[in-house]
Amino acid sequence: MAEATTTPSGTNFQVSAKIRQHEVLLDEPEDKGGGDTAPTPAEFVCASLAACTTITLQMYIQHKGWEASVKSVNVVYETVDGVGTFRRTVALAGYTQEQLPRLTAVANSCPIHKMLSKANPIDTEVN
Template identity: 25%
Template sequence: MADQANKQKIVHVHLPKEETFTTTLTAGDHELIADEPKTVKGGEDQGPDPYDYLLMSLGSCTVMTIRMYIKRKEWPLDDVFMELKHSKKHSADCDNCEDPKSKIDVIEKEVIVEGDLTDEQVQKILDISKKCPVHRTLMGNMKIESSITHK
């Protein structure tokens, strides 16, 4: 399992020249579409926008992590789902920013659980929700290495 977790995955993203924003995303045998909403000039709303995918990634990782933990503990969890929101807010963290218009990206995560759980179990589920790998990645020190190939 550790070898599989360390294996680098490749996702392909393609925006054909005849499209304005409608983009094909391929991960293994899975193909998805990303787009901008019609309110954005050229957007066709053919799929979620990139921030939606970010939230879906975080949400799916979180509920999977919770489910694994609950299964191991054999707690009476009937259902788990999430609602997530992304916004840009001026926050106290920006009070010392060079640009007075600077804003911080804020993701609001609400974990919704159903089942005969104690208050202590519910609190532990919230704690576990912050330990999913995607949450840790977003909160950690991240480095994005960019390169370009010209054909």
């Protein structure tokens, strides 16, 4: 289970998110009325997918004892005609061509990839 709670910080559109013992800020850019003091919620979603992909690949590579390594993972989210798409680019080093299909499958099996690529109902309670 994952959980986060946000509260307004007192600055226009800036919120503080409490995640376990960690606190992080989220904000909107100035052109949207925010102060551009922190990443946007959508940017945090992209960062979550990139981080999860990186960690999942690192765990798998370490478990296998391969020489491969993750150089970077970039995620961009774009909406075209009302349809959102995540575009993920994984830069690896030291892998063999035989390892590439398995590394791709591992990237696609990270928990955040699974969460985002499936329809997830959202139950909302307002009180």
